[in-house]
Amino acid sequence: MNCASANHDQWVEELTSNIKKLGIPDLPNFPNCYPAFNPVDIYRAHLTEYLAPISGAEINVIYNAIQWTTTLDKGDLILPVPALRLKGKKPDETAKSIVEQFPESPLVKKPELDKTFVKFFFKPEPLAQLLVPFILKKGIEYGFNPLNGLRDVSDPSKGRKKMIVEFSSPNIAKPFHAGHLRSTIIGGFLAHLYTGAGWDVVTMNYLGDWGKQYGLLAVGFQNFGDEDALLQNPIGHLYDVYVKINAIQREEEYKVKRLREEAKELQAKNENVVEKEAQIQDILDNGIDEQARKYFKRMVDGDQEAVNTWKRFRNLSIDKYKQTYARLNIQFDDYSGESQVKEESMQDAAKTLADQKVSEESEGAVVVDLTKHSKKLGKALVKKKDGTSLYLTRDIGAITERDEKYHFDRMIYVVASQQDLHLAQLFKIVEMMGRKDLADRCQHINFGMVLGMSTRKGTARFLDDILRDVGEKMHDVMKTNQAKYEQVEDPGKTSDTLGISAVMVQDMTGKRINNYDFDMDRMCSFEGDTGPYLQYAHARLCSITRKADLDPAELTSANLGLLTEPHAIDLLRSLAQWPDVFQNTLKTLEPVTVLTYLFKMSHALSSSYDHLQVVGSEPELKKARFALYTCARQVLNNGMRLLGLTPVERYVLERMHKG
Numbered sequence: 001m002n003c004a005s006a007n008h009d010q011w012v013e014e015l016t017s018n019i020k021k022l023g024i025p026d027l028p029n030f031p032n033c034y035p036a037f038n039p040v041d042i043y044r045a046h047l048t049e050y051l052a053p054i055s056g057a058e059i060n061v062i063y064n065a066i067q068w069t070t071t072l073d074k075g076d077l078i079l080p081v082p083a084l085r086l087k088g089k090k091p092d093e094t095a096k097s098i099v100e101q102f103p104e105s106p107l108v109k110k111p112e113l114d115k116t117f118v119k120f121f122f123k124p125e126p127l128a129q130l131l132v133p134f135i136l137k138k139g140i141e142y143g144f145n146p147l148n149g150l151r152d153v154s155d156p157s158k159g160r161k162k163m164i165v166e167f168s169s170p171n172i173a174k175p176f177h178a179g180h181l182r183s184t185i186i187g188g189f190l191a192h193l194y195t196g197a198g199w200d201v202v203t204m205n206y207l208g209d210w211g212k213q214y215g216l217l218a219v220g221f222q223n224f225g226d227e228d229a230l231l232q233n234p235i236g237h238l239y240d241v242y243v244k245i246n247a248i249q250r251e252e253e254y255k256v257k258r259l260r261e262e263a264k265e266l267q268a269k270n271e272n273v274v275e276k277e278a279q280i281q282d283i284l285d286n287g288i289d290e291q292a293r294k295y296f297k298r299m300v301d302g303d304q305e306a307v308n309t310w311k312r313f314r315n316l317s318i319d320k321y322k323q324t325y326a327r328l329n330i331q332f333d334d335y336s337g338e339s340q341v342k343e344e345s346m347q348d349a350a351k352t353l354a355d356q357k358v359s360e361e362s363e364g365a366v367v368v369d370l371t372k373h374s375k376k377l378g379k380a381l382v383k384k385k386d387g388t389s390l391y392l393t394r395d396i397g398a399i400t401e402r403d404e405k406y407h408f409d410r411m412i413y414v415v416a417s418q419q420d421l422h423l424a425q426l427f428k429i430v431e432m433m434g435r436k437d438l439a440d441r442c443q444h445i446n447f448g449m450v451l452g453m454s455t456r457k458g459t460a461r462f463l464d465d466i467l468r469d470v471g472e473k474m475h476d477v478m479k480t481n482q483a484k485y486e487q488v489e490d491p492g493k494t495s496d497t498l499g500i501s502a503v504m505v506q507d508m509t510g511k512r513i514n515n516y517d518f519d520m521d522r523m524c525s526f527e528g529d530t531g532p533y534l535q536y537a538h539a540r541l542c543s544i545t546r547k548a549d550l551d552p553a554e555l556t557s558a559n560l561g562l563l564t565e566p567h568a569i570d571l572l573r574s575l576a577q578w579p580d581v582f583q584n585t586l587k588t589l590e591p592v593t594v595l596t597y598l599f600k601m602s603h604a605l606s607s608s609y610d611h612l613q614v615v616g617s618e619p620e621l622k623k624a625r626f627a628l629y630t631c632a633r634q635v636l637n638n639g640m641r642l643l644g645l646t647p648v649e650r651y652v653l654e655r656m657h658k659g
């Protein structure tokens, strides 16, 4: 996607000659206008040129005022006249005079008036001539725009902007809960989004892998660890070990409490408490909690053996995570984590906070009083009485380290909204340290909860369990159509992919901030806007390609003037919107923006099948329709990949070929 490449130059030449044939003299050149990436920008520029003399508004204002529409009955592009900010003129009158004076255009029909709006509809034939070769040429890049990420659009040599997306970030030896699942899905999507926009994206996983509880885990392993089990299933085994040792620790805690009460009672009766106190002291000195504390201290002090054991647990867990992430099309460039934050960076930050009188001592601990800025932010603890760091302290150290290591232009933290306060405190403290520049480059992307996520066998613990369950469910469903089932090459793999799509699409169906119910039946259903439905739409297009048995190279010679039916035209109009949907998604940062579009497009597609048959049509018509469906498949494929889905080429389901 190098815009300076010979490939790109050749494409620009081709496109220029193509639009000349349509009566447009040259490719437009405006700020925010990317004709080589977004065909609708050619229309925007064309409309701007026609609107300038008749509206009296300024060119840039007009260009930016022209909007895309979410439903095609509103037109392909729409001009809200008030957005032209023409002083002293009534918008409805201006709109009327624009409609009356708008000259005959090679690209759009006569505009329509709708109160203070002017609606523009694309002429079908030029649209087909412009769009189909455009999509065929751009292929897997259609819709994406690598120029968005340039530091300076007029000078690509200044390089691309750098983005860190921190997401997923599970805690080792703890369950991978729904919050991590959502962070993984949304973060993966954001990474694809910014990569598609030409940013230089670093994906980062910030593991929860530090703190006294990891000393506890090591002690647990000394007691209950099993080498074979560890190697076979590190995540599951470490979790089991953790649960066991944690139970003992709790028991001891409870025992101390009870002994203390008993000692109190004895004291009240003036009896001897020496024995009870010795028992209490023994637990406090030698119990699991103290062992864990000592072990963690060894880790902090860099004791080789302790550190190595810890590294092993961590590395084995990461290897396993990697396999699971790969199923979701996700790779991390950087497995960082709380354990990786240097003591030095935390101390530097602590010193700055103290020097600037931002932090203060409070009963032996160190706090930052944020209530001066906002009551909601409260007082944040940054150092415990015993001098050890906290989750927040480590995040403060980490943010400065990342800045030094990556010099990022922006960083996104994809974390559940339960941690809104934590991240707000983090950003505020960084600002108060005199690093507003750094805080301003960071953003918290939050999301709501998943309710009732459980597997067939009980409460969900790990991502793998969830994916296995939905995969099995999809497999069952596929088997209900035995004849079709037999055509699927690797049903296990296909059902796995479908299951993953089901989970992901359900997750992305609402706005991020909304909670939703984890509903396995609904997400695996083919009725309604689900992952399997989207996969079905894609697989069906692939099947058309197979059956048409045409050489893709022949498509360039298709007679696109034959695409005249309303269904064909509406499908083309919908396909033209995809680059604008992508641009809009960069603003909303919501996967649902993409998903809503893909479902709408798929519906247009499915209602067109009966009207636009490929097999059995005249050869020329067959070719033209095949070109149209090839474009639709490309757009669906690009959209699905942006969401992190793996489009399947062949699969079966109950309602197959119903539509």
Ligand SMILES: NC(=[NH2+])NCCC[C@H](N)C(=O)O
Residues within 6 Å of the ligand: 166, 169, 170, 171, 206, 207, 208, 395, 413, 415
């Ligand atoms: N920089 C951060 N604090 N990222 C979020 C980490 C999430 C944390 N490991 C948890 O599970 O709650």
